[in-house]
Structure formats: structure tokens, C-alpha cells
Amino acid sequence: MRFMYIVTSSQPMAGPTPALMEAMQKISEREIKAGRMLDTGGLMPLATGARVKIVDGELSVIDGPFVEAKEVIGGYAIFELRDKAEALAMAKEFMQLHLDHMPGWDGTCELRAFATPGVDVACEIDAHSRVAAHRLMNTTARLSAFSSKVDTGSRKENASKQESRAPFRFYRNGKGSGRWR
Structure with missing residues (x-):
């Protein structure tokens, strides 16, 4: 350490x-x-x-x-x-x-x-929150895919409905971590 x-x-x-x-x-x-x-x-x-x-x-x-x-x-x-x-x-x-x-x-x-991944609580909490964010993103994507199959409207309508259902999106910054917006 x-x-x-x-x-x-x-x-x-x-x-x-x-x-x-x-x-x-x-x-x-x-x-x-x-x-x-x-x-x-x-x-x-x-x-x-x-x-x-x-x-x-x-x-x-x-x-x-x-x-x-x-x-x-x-x-x-x-x-x-x-x-x-x-x-x-x-x-x-x-x-x-x-x-x-x-x-x-x-x-x-x-x-x-020093804060080191896998050693300290703060980094582990950050890692857990990233995993939770990834799971949430996958769940949101699956729900969106399911709801678009159920909806009978055009693709544009489905896209706008999908945007309104997911107020936050997870963006990757290229370093393996991401942030919510």
C-alpha cells in the first residue's frame, strides 16, 4: 500500500x-x-x-x-x-x-x-456505482426495446417516446468510466 x-x-x-x-x-x-x-x-x-x-x-x-x-x-x-x-x-x-x-x-x-482501486472503500463505492449504472443502462435499453415492439407508431414517434422515458443517459469518456447527464 x-x-x-x-x-x-x-x-x-x-x-x-x-x-x-x-x-x-x-x-x-x-x-x-x-x-x-x-x-x-x-x-x-x-x-x-x-x-x-x-x-x-x-x-x-x-x-x-x-x-x-x-x-x-x-x-x-x-x-x-x-x-x-x-x-x-x-x-x-x-x-x-x-x-x-x-x-x-x-x-x-x-x-x-493513497486511494487505490480494490484497496479503499471510496474506490470500491465508485466501482459499485459504475456497475449499478451499467445495469440500469442495460435495463433501460431492454425496456425501451420491449416498449418499441409494443408501440404501433412510426420509428420517429418511438424514438421521441424513448427519449421522454429516459431522462438521464450514461456517457462514456473513453477511460472506462462514465457520467450521468
């Missing part, structure tokens, strides 16, 4: 100590060599960032720093691990480095699994 670690702190942004950087470098090299760490990085201070947001249907851009920021993301890492238990063990080891090399620092390492 693929996990993202997001390290946040409510303290003013201060760079890691040289000792912490060295310790993180060692753990990163070990995990990259083992094929478990896919990517990692620290983020620049809030003053260099911006936010693009939508509020009440309006798009706005806000340049940093953000005075309302309660927690700041300092860095991230992406790992490919067996399961959540292994991900938790790795996060604890990483946060122990902070405890050992940055006394007085408070922070959080949030770990989140």
Missing part, C-alpha cells in the same frame, strides 16, 4: 537542526535502498506560498504568509509499505528522530493511504 506522511507543527517554522538533517538523511537512504521510500521533501516557509480557494462560488488567490494558519506543513514523504501497521512503525521511527534531535519541538506526522 502507498502511504503519504505529512509532517505538521503549530510552532513557528524553524528549519531542522543539522543533527536532525543527518539522521533523516540516513533513514531516507536506508528506505530508498530498500525500495520503500518513493519521495520525500521539505517545504519552504509560508511567506513563499499562496492559496487558491473557492468561497461562495468565487475563486481567490491569497499570498503567504497566512496569519490564520494554526498548523504548518513542514514536509512530506511517500512510502510503499505492506500495511498500516508497517506505516505506523515507520512514522514512529521518523518522529523519534525529531524527539531525539530537536528538543522542545512539537509536531505531528499524519499518515494517509
Whole structure:
């Protein structure tokens, strides 16, 4: 399973100590060599960032720093691990480095699994809804075919009746998924 670690702190942004950087470098090299760490990085201070947001249907851009920021993301890492238990063990080891090399620092390492078909509930729900949509489309087509056999009007009349019976249609977008209109 693929996990993202997001390290946040409510303290003013201060760079890691040289000792912490060295310790993180060692753990990163070990995990990259083992094929478990896919990517990692620290983020620049809030003053260099911006936010693009939508509020009440309006798009706005806000340049940093953000005075309302309660927690700041300092860095991230992406790992490919067996399961959540292994991900938790790795996060604890990483946060122990902070405890050992940055006394007085408070922070959080949030770990989140990537959404992957067949692994997470959200993707399975999406897959189930696609199957249900496909079944509904087939049922609608069969009902339309049956009703056109029963109707004695012309083909144009049958086509207009079929359009009025099916208010929604399922369109494919060429990627295996579709949408209702």
C-alpha cells in the first residue's frame, strides 16, 4: 500500500537542526535502498506560498504568509509499505528522530493511504456505482426495446417516446468510466 506522511507543527517554522538533517538523511537512504521510500521533501516557509480557494462560488488567490494558519506543513514523504501497521512503525521511527534531535519541538506526522482501486472503500463505492449504472443502462435499453415492439407508431414517434422515458443517459469518456447527464 502507498502511504503519504505529512509532517505538521503549530510552532513557528524553524528549519531542522543539522543533527536532525543527518539522521533523516540516513533513514531516507536506508528506505530508498530498500525500495520503500518513493519521495520525500521539505517545504519552504509560508511567506513563499499562496492559496487558491473557492468561497461562495468565487475563486481567490491569497499570498503567504497566512496569519490564520494554526498548523504548518513542514514536509512530506511517500512510502510503499505492506500495511498500516508497517506505516505506523515507520512514522514512529521518523518522529523519534525529531524527539531525539530537536528538543522542545512539537509536531505531528499524519499518515494517509493513497486511494487505490480494490484497496479503499471510496474506490470500491465508485466501482459499485459504475456497475449499478451499467445495469440500469442495460435495463433501460431492454425496456425501451420491449416498449418499441409494443408501440404501433412510426420509428420517429418511438424514438421521441424513448427519449421522454429516459431522462438521464450514461456517457462514456473513453477511460472506462462514465457520467450521468
